[in-house]
Amino acid sequence: MDDLLQEFIAETRETAEALAGEIVAWEAAPGDRGRLDGIFRFVHTVKGSCGFLDLPRLERLAHAAEDTLAAVRDGRRVPDRAMVDAVLAIVDRITEIVDAMERGTPLDDGGEDLLIAALDGSAAPQAVESLVTPASPVAARAPMRSVRLGVDLLDRMMSGMSDMVLARNELARRLRAGDVDPSAEAALERLSATVAEMRETVTRTRMQKIDALFSALPRLVRDTAASVGKRIVLDIEGSDVELDREMIEVMRDPLVHIIRNSIDHGIEDGTARLAAGKPEAGRLTVSARQAGNQIVVEVVDDGRGIDTDRVIAKLVANGRDERSLRQLPEREKLALIFEPGFSTKDDVTAISGRGVGMDVVRAAIDGIGGRIELDSTPGRGLRLAIHVPLTLSILSTIVVAVGGQRLAIPRGVIEEIVSVRAAGVSVDTLGGQPVAMVRGRRLPMVTLSSLLGLAPADAAPNMLVIANVGPGALVIGVDDVLDHEELVIKPAAPAVMSAGVYAGQALPDSGRPMLLVDCAGVAHRANISFRREAPVATDTDAEQAAPGIEVLTFHDLDGVLRALPLAAVDRIETIAAHQLHRAGGRLRLHLDGVLVPLAALGDLPGGSFAALRLRDGTTEIAYAIGEASDIVRLPAELAAPAAPGAIAGVALYGDEPVELVDPLWLFAGHADVAAAEHKPLALLDEGEGGWMAIFLAPMLRGAGWRVAARLSEGEQADVVIRLDDDAPAAGDAAVVRLVTDPAAARRGDAIHRYDRAGLLAAVGARLEQRR
Amino acid sequence: MSELFLVAEVAGQSIAVASRSVESVVDLGEVTPTPLAARHVLGLATLRSRIVTVIDTAGTLTGTPSTGRPRRAIVSAIEGHHYAFVVDALDDVAMFAAQPLESGVALAGAWAGATSGLVEQGGTSALVVDLSALVPGIQGSRVN
Structure with missing residues (x-):
């Protein structure tokens, strides 16, 4: 009985999934007798099995749907949208109940009466005569020659297969080493052939038709389109392409997300489409094809494409540097949609704007060694191609020689391999960062052996x-490219993985262990960051990559080009003359109902002027300026000013000297003194004049900290910051540890020393704890 | 209570390893280096179509990396990975009753963290070493 029930659950679920597409197709072509029969058969079979297995709830639902469909078959009813919706709802409900049965969890049966009532449109009880149709072709289902197997059994088979391949390799090596009897050699040949064939067969057991992924799409597209009031025609191609079952699972959510995005953001609504001279119904094509040892899944829509200007505007609104984004080549501007937390639609919709961004999609695809290509034609549509490897466990790699060692690089991530001496290829250094020019593309370079x-x-x-x-x-950069090899990759020991540059280990035919290079890890280890300061990947100019302080430059009232750390600037405001008050020998601005002290270096103009609002915790002051200029990154080395005062130092930006205004001085001199006393104190525990004093101090001051290299008598630090040192803190101050090695930062609670956001968050958190 | 121990020599010191934690004892072939891996990881070696991570046992215990070519090793499976702990020589396999270290005996360096007692054999004593404490980068490891 239990077996029967399991069988029923599995079968019902499979058929229900396959059916979702059928019902939608049937709605589009109500005259299609074949489809109607298919759906009818499903509910009829469920009903029959339920009676046998004594499942009255399911039986009731199936029975009701069967009645309705029978009426359609007999021509007594014409299917309409409401009825298709109702039938879909019943099929959904059946799947839900079946799922709940499998999990052994109870499921509320509320609303089932309504579902049934909805079937006849009026939602009123209707005395449809029970038309029992025993003649329906249940037996017409093709007998299946198949068995159901647990995926873990298949996985075990696969892993056994991998070991077998390795054992075969070992045997071959041993034989080759000695003097071999030709008959032994022939036996080995035969073994090799069999093993290869077995490997392919076993690999195939893990394969599934991508239809398993695609069959749910018609329903998804229909529901999504309906909820945003658009009409979409969906084309599906290549459903019979086979793919590793695990890949299919990994791709399920990303694909759903991409399609929802296309419908919600990409395809315009009917009126806009007509106005743009396109057919009213949007067109969405989802296709799969095999290309070598990769599967390419493409989602193509004929919507408006990606408007990179809007993408950039959105990111700038989120605090990104507009100038560096605008400098990106077109391809990388498109790729900005993969930035974390990005969403183009200004208003969040129920469909796609719910926080799951394209960054999650990309992360999922990256995780299985795949990549995503974008191809957008503004006004004409977007083509999004997902390339994934055929299988996970056997990886196609390129073997390279590096410093006398052999290493493997996954083929999936390799775009191209070129010789340094090839035409159009050159290697250069920009601001200490090696850069390769490959036919006009400037890319950051890492010499692997170094x-x-x-x-x-x-x-x-x-x-x-x-x-x-x-x-x-x-x-x-590698010494040589040696070979192409299919490798069975296994994770290496933690002590090896901790290097952060390996993705695993493998035993190739040579019998000598080989490590698989993790290219993203290599980039990380080499301090090449694509996400933070420099999404200017191909455009890494020295000043951008160099650490320094991000500042807002402006022409001050006295005409001098000055700058303030961006972290200290809350916003820029235009001040009307009537907002200015002179009280108690001080200038104050009347802003949002409060009086804010105003600092100025120079004479205030007569009429309105611009002011920077600087905020430090609860303390706020304003600083009058002539005109804001730009947001730039200043080098950390500042020429010291002649006398201590408002100017912390002078730096060169381009050819122009920029005076950096010391926000601490401004606050100290202008803010209400009591508030300034409460600034938390950060102790940079490194002695005098070290790295932290130069690099960290301006940033911390900008963020509202007092900074000291040593404590004076009776002073108590709120946070102690240490670089590459894990001595315990003196007193009860919390310690924030910085490390030079990014790999170390990823392992522990330490923070990489250029991780500005991470550091600020950490000192903030420590301060919270103390309070 | 007696237990079967494998007695080996590392950095001039006799060590005893509980045989239940030992999978096999091997002669190492070529060791493939693993650049940037944790300290005291010598590299990877192949063992009956399996990859083992080779650990510089002497270096781990004394803090001074050993220089000679690794030859013999004790193989142990720890947290799903196979490690080969390089030893200078293998002396004996015998039943011993492990004794606690006398109070007042202070061990230097990583010896303290990895040693749980000693066994005595004909007047010489061997320190009982827990191999899993010698693996860098895993939970429970006491060396770095």
Whole structure:
């Protein structure tokens, strides 16, 4: 009985999934007798099985749907939208109940009466004569020669297969080493052939038709389109392409998200489409095809495409630097939609604007060694192609020589391999960062042998491997490209993985262990960050990459170009003359109902003027300026001013000197003194004049901290910051540890020293704890 | 209570490893280096179509990386990975009753964290070493 029930659950679910598409197709073509029969058969079979298994609830639902469909079959009713909705709802409900049965959880049966009532349109009880149709072709289902297997059993088979391949390799090696009897050699040949064939067969057991992914799409598209009031024609191609079952599971959510995005953001509504000279109904094509050892799933719509200007505007509104975004090549501007937390639609909709961004989609695809390509034609549509490897467990790799060692690089991430000496290829250094120019593309470069410490830092590579690492492309310089090999990848020991540059280990035919390079890890280890300061991946100019302080530059009232750390600036406001008050020998601005002290270096103009509002916790002051100029990153080295005062130092930006205004001085001199006393104190525990004093101090001051290299008598630090040192804190101050090595930062609670946001968050959190 | 121990020599010191934690004892072939891996990881070696991570046992215990080519090793499976702990020589396999260290015996360096007692054999004593405490980068490891 239990077996029967399991069988029933599995079968009902499978059929229900396959059916969702059928029902939608039937709605579009109500005359299609074949489809109607299919649906009818489903509910009829469910009803029959339920009676047998004594499942009255399911039986009732199936029975009601069967009655309605029978009426349609007999021509007594014409299917309309409401009826299709009702039938879909019943099918959904049946799946829900079946799922609940499998989990053994109870399911509320509320609303089932309504579902049934909805079937006859009027939602009123209707005395449809029970038309029992025993003649319906239940037996017409093709007998299946198949068995159901647990996926873990298949996984075990696969892993056993991998071991078998390795054992075969070992045997072959041993035989080759000695003097071999030709008959032994022949036996080995035969074994090899069998093992290869078995491997393919076993791999196939993990394969599933991508239809398993696609069959739910018609329903998804219909429901999504209906909820935003659009009409969409869906085309599906290549449903019979086979793919690793695990891949299918991983791709399910990303695909749903991409399609929802297309319908919600990409395809315009009917009126807009007609106005743009397009057919009223949007067109969405989802297709799958095999290309070599990759599967390409494409989602193509004929909507408005990606408006990169809006994308940039949105990111700028979220605090990104507009100038550097505008400098990006078109391809990378498109890729900005993968930035975390990004959503183009200004208002959040129920469909796609719910916080799951394209960054999650990309992360999922990256996770299985795939990549996403975007191809947008403004006004004409978007083509989004997901490339994923055929299978997870056997990876296609390129073997490279690095400092006398062999390493494997996953083929999936490799865009191209070029020789350093090829035409159109050159290697250069920009601000200390090696950069490769490949036919006009400027890409950050890492010489793998130097990174791994196998060669001096200035070693010159012979071959350049262009690797796609999620947010950008990276050139990995290697000594030589040796071979192409299919490898069974297994995770390496934690002590090896901790290097942060390996994705696993494998035993190739040579019998010598080989490590698989994690290209994203290499980029990280080499301090190439595509996400933070420099999404200017191909455009890394020295000033952008160099650490420094982000400042707002402005022409001050006395005409001098000055700057304030961006972190200290709350916003820029235009001040009308009547908002200015002179009281108690001080200038104050009347802003939002409060009086804010105003600082100025120079004479205030007669009429309105601009002012920067600087905020430090609860204290606020304003600083009058002539005109705001730009947001730039200033180098950390500042020439010291002649006398201590408002100017913290002078830096060069381009050819122009910029005076950096010391926000601390402004607050100290102008804010209500009591408030300034309460600034928390950060102790930079490194002695005098070290890295932190130069790099961190301006940023911390900008964020409202007092900074000291040593404590004076009776002073108590709120936070102690240490670099590459894990001594305990003196007193009860909390310690924030910074590390130079990004890999170390990823492992522990330490923070990478250029991780500005991470540091500020950490000191903030420590301060919260103390309070 | 007696237990079967494997007695080996590391950095001039006799060590005893509980045989239940030992999978096999091997002669290492070529060791493939693993650049940037944790300290005291010598590299990867192949063992009957399996990859083992080779650990510089002497370096881990004394803090001074050993220089010679690794030859013999004790293989142990720890948290799903196989490790080969390099030893200078293998002396014996015998039943011993492990004794606690006398109070007042202070061990230097990582010895303290990895040693749980000693066994005595004909006048010489061997320190009982817990191999899983020697693996860098895993939970429960006492060395870095």
